[in-house]
Amino acid sequence: MLAYLERDPLEYPASETLKTFLRQVRSVPELRSKQVVVFAFGSPYHLDAGELLNLNLFVSLYSKTEPHLRAAIKVLFQDPTLFAEAGQGRMPVDYVVDSYVFSRIAQQVEADPDQELRLRVQPDPPPVGETFTVELAAPLLARNGHRVPDGTKVDFVFSLPDGSTHRVTSLTRGGLARATMLSTRPGPVRVTVSSGPLQWTSPPVTVGGGGSAPPSSPGAGAADGQRGFPVAPVASAATAGVLVLLGVGLYVLSRRARLVPRPQPAAAPAGAGVEASSLPQAATPQEITVDVAGRRVFINASELLPPLSREQFDLLAYLYQNAGRACPREDIIRHVWPGADAGGISDQALDSLVHRVRERLRAAGAVRARIVTLRGMGYRLEL
Secondary structure, eight states: OEEEOOOOTTTOGGGGHHHHHHHHGGGSGGGTTSOOEEEESSOSTTSOHHHHTTOSEEEEOSOOSHHHHHHHHHHHTTOTHHHHTTTSEEOSSSSOOSSSBGGGHHHHTSBOTTOOOOEEEESSSOOTTSEEEEEESSOOBBTTSSBOOTTOEEEEEEEOTTSOEEEEEEEOBTTBOEEEEEOSSOEEEEEEEEETTEEEEOOOEEETSSOBOOOSSTTTTTTTTOSSOOOOOOOOOSEEOOEEEETTOOOOOOOOOEEEEOOOOOOOOTTOSOOGGGSOOOOOOOSEEEETTTTEEEETTEEEESOOOHHHHHHHHHHHHTTTSOEEHHHHHHHHSTTSOGGGSOHHHHHHHHHHHHHHHHHTTOOSOEEEEETTTEEEEEO
8 A cells, every 4th residue: 555645756755656566566566466546645647547547446636635635534444424424525626526536437437327408510511412511519418517528429410301310420529520511402401419328308499591599498598599508517526636546447537628719899099080190009919818806718809618627717817917927836836726735735746736737828829928937945936
């Protein structure tokens, strides 16, 4: 049984010990019959697939504060109250499991069968004899309240005016999926969307005129004139979450960043009476903008999606509010983990969090803006 913090072979060569051990454990005759358990109190992402396969139990806690230590002890001793508390925690990652036991992950990331959907149709209304596209107007949600993983299968079944049905299979990206169809006759088209246990049928889409049917629920889509209803996010909980990976299988969840254009202000009308020479010269646009109140991040005026985790956003927001100034580690820790004992947050945990934020910003196209490491002190954000 091993407790694992962070991997930093340059500063702490001994942090490679766990990976070395896991690569060799099954080749040592005396250890082949042993059960191997690892508790990851920092970032759990340093082990590769081969090393994970040599584990019998992998518990990811993300922190070594008291709530996480208590959860680790409950897992170790199979405390029955662990299951009574299931669903109260919140993971610091994109996908949340509503039980501390990871064995039901396949069910948790299925599409929630109780959600309502709405479709976006282009062009609307669809013309006769030409292709049209239907797309989920809001991300498809999993049972855990988050978007389904990228690559989730979604079937669109079209019931056309000529009485025929056609199935189009799509894979999600960023929770969204789309399908293209053609109808040679005018009339209503019904679209049934299914994914796992979810099955939902849209109001009729009228081919050849007449426009789309009204939303299926009162007030839905009133703001933008589209079908359906807005999907509300799930509220977070305060207690610590635990992710347990059983040795019976390996699951990899990934999501790429997707950028959504930020609405731009309308241009001034021509002939507004202002001479071009009297207008101030536009400054170089800021590469990163953080909407602290709305908890949104914009890179080059495009919103970063999926959003940063709670800890990632709090870190970036604090550095952004103090851009150009040196931010000591202790101040950052107090801001990002306000309820934690500063001694319970390791330097490696903070460094790992900064590394993940840097990667998200770079992946989204940030070039000039960067988080600078101040050796022996902390960090500074340069915009």
